[in-house]
Amino acid sequence: MRPSSLLAPIALAALAALEGCAVRIGGSGGDVWVEETEQFDLPAGDLQELAIRARNGAITVRAGEPGARSVRVTVMKSAGGDDEADAREALVCLDVVRRAQGSTLELAEEWTREPDRGWGARVSFEVVVPAGFGARLESRNGSITVEGLSGALEVLSHNGRLQLDASSPRVRASTHNGAVEFRGSAGQIELETRNGWVKAELTGGAVSGRIGTRNGGVVVTAAPSVRGTVEGETRNGSVAIHAANAGCTIREKWFRVEFGDPSAGRLEVSTRNGSIELR
DSSP: OOOOTTOSOOSSOOOOEEOOOOOEEOOTTOSEEEEEEEEEEEEOTTOOEEEEEESSSOEEEEEOSTTOOEEEEEEEEEEEESSHHHHHHHHHTEEEEEEEETTEEEEEEEESSOOOTTOEEEEEEEEEEOTTOEEEEEESSSOEEEESOOSOEEEEESSSOEEEEOOOSEEEEEEEESOEEEEEOOSEEEEEEEESOEEEEEOSEEOEEEEEEEESOEEEEEOTTEESEEEEEEEESOEEEOOTTSEEEEETTEEEEEOBSGGGOEEEEEEEESOEEEO
């Protein structure tokens, strides 16, 4: 049996609710799949950050009601095998572990033993946390959605779309293959994808950082209250600037736009193959 680094139980009370399994045919890693949903609540206590690691599932994190001091976790587990009995055995061995590490609540999927050949797993998370939480989220093959958080964000998917709507002071989001969509007033942002478009709606304040994609377009929308300088270029594509009340310089595929207080921050925007539009 392979030991898990996250098997230590969290010293918090939890409520778990299980739903019935539903069989479905097809999918990577197994001919027959079964599903199970688990839900539990945790008091936030001194926790300030959420960390989730998933392999092949989506992650959604939302802010709770104002003043909320609890964390609600809903986990959708799917396991595949050669037949239904094999898939159900795989599901029994597919665990979601949790622990408090300082001020961070960590959630991750783990096999409780070495999986049999032909077993497959997909685990998705939906979590509601206090609005002040930060988050570190990673999925190898799944989309990630964040809504309403005001703590720092670090989001990574190898193959999945990223959708972030948060007033976090620092946002770092990266995916290899997928689109990135951001809305917020982050003072420091890093948005990157290798193959996909990037859309960033800057809602105000000084802004610094970088937005980039290798193959895809970039659209930046800036509110009138945005401060700083946005500068960038494309190797193969067009540049279009529609920003009102901003100083603008364009030279072929390079541009600079200066908003109020241009020295307040500097945001770099780039793509190798795609257009850039600033609104």
